[in-house]
Amino acid sequence: xxxxxxxxxxxxxPHGHSGAPSIMPSAFEEPFREPLVLGNPTLHDITEKxxxxxxxxxxxxxxxxxxxxxxxxxWGLACMGYTIATGIGVWGLNNPxxxxxxxxxxxxxxxxxxxxxxxxxILFLFRQKWRTAINRSAxxxxxxxxxxxxxxxxxxxxxxxxxxYWLTPYPNQMQMWVNFRSPLVWDVFAVSTYFTVSLLxxxxxxxxxxxxxxxxxxxxxxxxxxxxxxxxWTGSMRHWHIYEIAYMILAGLSTxxxxxxxxxxxxxxxxxxxxxxxxxxxxxxxxxxxIFSGFAMVMTLLVIAREVLDLKQYxxxxxxxxxxxxxxxxxxxxxxxxxxxxxxxxxSGNPYxxxxxxxxxSGDYAWAYWIMVxxxxxxxxxxxxxxxxxxIPVMFVMSIFVNIGMWFERFTIISTSLHHDYLxxxxxxxxxxxxxxxxxxxxxxxFFTLFLxxxxxxxxxxxxxxxxxxxxxxxxxxxxx
Amino acid sequence: MSQTQPVAVLGNFKDPNVLMNAAKRIRxxxxxxxxxxxxxxxxxxxxxxxxxxxxxxxxxxxxxLFGFANAIFLMAWTGAEHYKLNIGGKPLFSLQFAIPVTFExxxxxxxxxxxxxxxGLCKLPTWYSPLQNDAxxxxxxxxxxVVSIFAKDQRFSLEATTKLIKDLGGDDVRLIEA
Numbered sequence: 001x002x003x004x005x006x007x008x009x010x011x012x013x014p015h016g017h018s019g020a021p022s023i024m025p026s027a028f029e030e031p032f033r034e035p036l037v038l039g040n041p042t043l044h045d046i047t048e049k050x051x052x053x054x055x056x057x058x059x060x061x062x063x064x065x066x067x068x069x070x071x072x073x074x075w076g077l078a079c080m081g082y083t084i085a086t087g088i089g090v091w092g093l094n095n096p097x098x099x100x101x102x103x104x105x106x107x108x109x110x111x112x113x114x115x116x117x118x119x120x121x122i123l124f125l126f127r128q129k130w131r132t133a134i135n136r137s138a139x140x141x142x143x144x145x146x147x148x149x150x151x152x153x154x155x156x157x158x159x160x161x162x163x164x165y166w167l168t169p170y171p172n173q174m175q176m177w178v179n180f181r182s183p184l185v186w187d188v189f190a191v192s193t194y195f196t197v198s199l200l201x202x203x204x205x206x207x208x209x210x211x212x213x214x215x216x217x218x219x220x221x222x223x224x225x226x227x228x229x230x231x232x233w234t235g236s237m238r239h240w241h242i243y244e245i246a247y248m249i250l251a252g253l254s255t256x257x258x259x260x261x262x263x264x265x266x267x268x269x270x271x272x273x274x275x276x277x278x279x280x281x282x283x284x285x286x287x288x289x290x291i292f293s294g295f296a297m298v299m300t301l302l303v304i305a306r307e308v309l310d311l312k313q314y315x316x317x318x319x320x321x322x323x324x325x326x327x328x329x330x331x332x333x334x335x336x337x338x339x340x341x342x343x344x345x346x347x348s349g350n351p352y353x354x355x356x357x358x359x360x361x362s363g364d365y366a367w368a369y370w371i372m373v374x375x376x377x378x379x380x381x382x383x384x385x386x387x388x389x390x391x392i393p394v395m396f397v398m399s400i401f402v403n404i405g406m407w408f409e410r411f412t413i414i415s416t417s418l419h420h421d422y423l424x425x426x427x428x429x430x431x432x433x434x435x436x437x438x439x440x441x442x443x444x445x446x447f448f449t450l451f452l453x454x455x456x457x458x459x460x461x462x463x464x465x466x467x468x469x470x471x472x473x474x475x476x477x478x479x480x481x
Numbered sequence: 482m483s484q485t486q487p488v489a490v491l492g493n494f495k496d497p498n499v500l501m502n503a504a505k506r507i508r509x510x511x512x513x514x515x516x517x518x519x520x521x522x523x524x525x526x527x528x529x530x531x532x533x534x535x536x537x538x539x540x541x542x543x544x545x546l547f548g549f550a551n552a553i554f555l556m557a558w559t560g561a562e563h564y565k566l567n568i569g570g571k572p573l574f575s576l577q578f579a580i581p582v583t584f585e586x587x588x589x590x591x592x593x594x595x596x597x598x599x600x601g602l603c604k605l606p607t608w609y610s611p612l613q614n615d616a617x618x619x620x621x622x623x624x625x626x627v628v629s630i631f632a633k634d635q636r637f638s639l640e641a642t643t644k645l646i647k648d649l650g651g652d653d654v655r656l657i658e659a
Contacts, residue, residue, distance in 0.1 A: 179568060193589040196593070215623060228608070240519065
């Protein structure tokens with residue numbers, strides 16, 4: 001079993017053996033599939049193309065972009081420091097809205113991470129060869145998104161230096177332990193596991209490519225660093241044998257993580273009693289929404305990357321076509337969830353539940369709600385049309401819309417439900433302060449800075465995997481040679 | 482200067498079909514200490530070489546059991562034995578509330594054991610190879626399949642091994658010495 005198990009079903013025109021068609025009559029002619037790598041590169045071409053990207057001297061555009069995002073990141077870090085030094089009072093949180101932009105951002109970033117793991121793991125198990133051009137950057141995106149996400153639960157405790165003490169079960173002289181019934185504790189385990197497993201999976205995938213870099217770069221420093229991190233990988237088939245099995249095991253482990261981690265995050269809300277939160281649709285709704293927003297972010301990153309780094313023959317329109325289909329599908333699931341939530345709220349006869357949903361659409365936060373609906377439900381419908389799925393400017397704009405819409409979805413869920421709960425005397429409006437906005441902008445800066453650094457030093461496309469899916473790279477399986 | 486010892490005979494290949502046939506024939510000729518270096522895993526080549534199935538899945542499974550057991554023990558002992566925590570009169574330990582943490586720790590420990598098992602079984606990191614200065618060997622992570630039959634093998638003989646690889650389609654068949 002390996003990455004390219006279906007090569008003999010891949011009906012590119014028959015190759016080898018003087019181009020003569022197969023003698024065996026085929027009862028079923030599969031339709032011709034679009035090539036996943038354009039231009040028929042040789043193996044060495046692929047190595048050259050992708051390995052040379054980290055070696056490009058950083059030009060002015062790169063440095064300016066890096067500077068902009070790094071400045072955003074530093075500004076955000078400064079505001080985080082200000083929050084810690086002064087207290088959560090510098091945020092706009094109040095009673096009743098005790099969770100605002102902080103938890104919205106947490107769920108937003110974690111959700112984005114899930115697309116990377118889906119591409120890496122789930123598409124691998126489904127033997128979708130097109131994943132090989134995008135899985136490296138998507139998985140890197142996951143790691144950076146989770147790093148940005150983790151900032152918020154730590155920061156929102158107000159005293160993050162004791163967060164470790166509160167959240168992790170460690171022996172202490174008070175004999176105090178955490179409450180394992182709480183989804184907040186589940187979050188600790190789920191997100192740490194998710195980050196660790198994603199990191200391990202990403203690194204395992206990287207090792208053969210780092211070996212390729214090691215043997216490609218000319219500078220001693222490059223050879224040393226890539227050499228250290230590639231662990232001395234030689235390409236030995238005996239190692240590949242173990243490697244492929246390890247890869248499959250990790251893919252199998254990451255797949256349930258995609259589903260479970262965001263389920264656990266959704267339980268932060270679903271296990272409460274708040275109308276608008278306490279609903280069983282949350283786990284699948286959140287997971288679908290996470291994949292939806294994650295793919296949009298991958299799209300944003302890759303549309304730019306393939307343009308700037310000239311990777312159009314690897315990240316082709318076919319890849320984007322497939323990704324947009326997934327965006328459409330998950331967008332519909334999210335739309336279904338909106339409709340179902342609203343329907344059940346009415347059908348249940350629970351006056352609090354129905355009032356929350358009517359309030360969402362027509363109350364103080366109606367503006368947020370309608371941004372959410374138009375971005376998440378209405379705009380992806382454009383992807384029913386193949387021409388739109390393959391149109392670069394359209395998909396770039398759409399990906400931004402989806403990111404915005406999904407941020408507003410989390411904001412709507414969290415803030416509107418909190419601001420309008422059971423007792424009218426409890427109701428209250430929430431707006432963020434400049435500090436919260438700055439911290440969020442800061443995490444965007446951190447995310448893009450990390451991604452730029454990644455693109456600068458690490459092969460952005462999984463070199464070995466792309467090589468293995470070329471039509472001519474695997475032996476044919478006919479026995480009558 | 483000590484006398485140079487033969488380490489291995491190397492041969493370059495370009496076509497995966499030829500390579501598959503070569504691997505089969507080398508194994509059938511009785512060689513056991515040989516390897517093939519490829520830029521990507523070639524489907525079926527490990528089987529053709531006679532590589533035994535790895536024990537890694539067992540290591541991963543052990544990791545899973547370890548994680549599972551630790552998770553259950555952690556929650557059951559801390560909450561139901563050491564400091565019995567009464568939350569709203571709910572059971573001190575129940576499988577239902579324990580599922581998320583148990584699942585996550587099982588996955589985490591399986592992943593860690595798999596990671597360590599992979600590199601352990603591959604005996605990596607090993608930052609040195611006697612073949613590392615050979616240009617063809619270096620291109621094995623780029624675009625060449627490199628067959629290597631080691632001198633340590635019982636059936637190794639410079640002429641016969643070299644002839645075998647040449648006959649199987651290898652280019653630039655050469656001896657590497659240490």
